[in-house]
Amino acid sequence: MPFEEYLKPGKFVDSDHPAVIEFAHEHVGSGSSDTEKALSFYYAIRDGIRYNPYMDVKSPTAYRASDAVLSGEGWCVPKAAVMTACLRINGIPARPGYADVKNHLASQRLLDLLGSDLFPWHSYCEAYLDGKWVKSTPSFNLTLCEKFGLKPLEFDGVNDSLFHEFDQAGNKHMEYVLERGTYVDVPMDEIVETFIAIYRPEYIEESSGDLYAEVDAERKS
Numbered sequence: 001m002p003f004e005e006y007l008k009p010g011k012f013v014d015s016d017h018p019a020v021i022e023f024a025h026e027h028v029g030s031g032s033s034d035t036e037k038a039l040s041f042y043y044a045i046r047d048g049i050r051y052n053p054y055m056d057v058k059s060p061t062a063y064r065a066s067d068a069v070l071s072g073e074g075w076c077v078p079k080a081a082v083m084t085a086c087l088r089i090n091g092i093p094a095r096p097g098y099a100d101v102k103n104h105l106a107s108q109r110l111l112d113l114l115g116s117d118l119f120p121w122h123s124y125c126e127a128y129l130d131g132k133w134v135k136s137t138p139s140f141n142l143t144l145c146e147k148f149g150l151k152p153l154e155f156d157g158v159n160d161s162l163f164h165e166f167d168q169a170g171n172k173h174m175e176y177v178l179e180r181g182t183y184v185d186v187p188m189d190e191i192v193e194t195f196i197a198i199y200r201p202e203y204i205e206e207s208s209g210d211l212y213a214e215v216d217a218e219r220k221s
Helices: 018-027 034-048 065-071 076-089 108-114 142-148 188-198 201-205 211-220
Strands: 094-102 118-129 132-136 175-182
Touching (some): 018 076, 065 076, 108 201, 118 175, 118 188, 142 211, 188 201
Antiparallel strands (some): 094 118, 094 175
């Protein structure tokens, strides 16, 4: 299987950007195997880059790995792009993948702003480890999961780690409704087109907020 295209820098998986290269070197960990490196990157990205759904979805800065590294925050798409880029820097074939989900982590304010409970193009990273492709989703940091009463999504480098299927009480939670597959780079144009089709203009044109504060406020009310 040819892996060359899954090792090269992309427009959004910009593994040739100095900030991304520095991040990868800083968080590669002490392990020597590809799987150990993947685990180090997963947890560094999951908890070190703050999840923020209030991004300008029309701007490339909301999709690029380097922008997530430089700002220290991003939603699922750039966080998966960072994971993909870090793996490629270390010679590990990787590619971003996408699926549509329901019961995504969101405040009521965010859901009202979107006008839908469907979250298309929820992103994960697929890496080639020990002879097979393995999926991981470093989107939701530990602090956010605790606020929502969810177990943080773990990754062992062997089994797919895709979504929060159950909350801490064991109740059914996130559900995948459509698998969109994997790409060489982030398909920004397709993502924006889908968002414009299903979300309210208010979210597309101006989305701002603090998901963490919103969750705290809803829990108190």
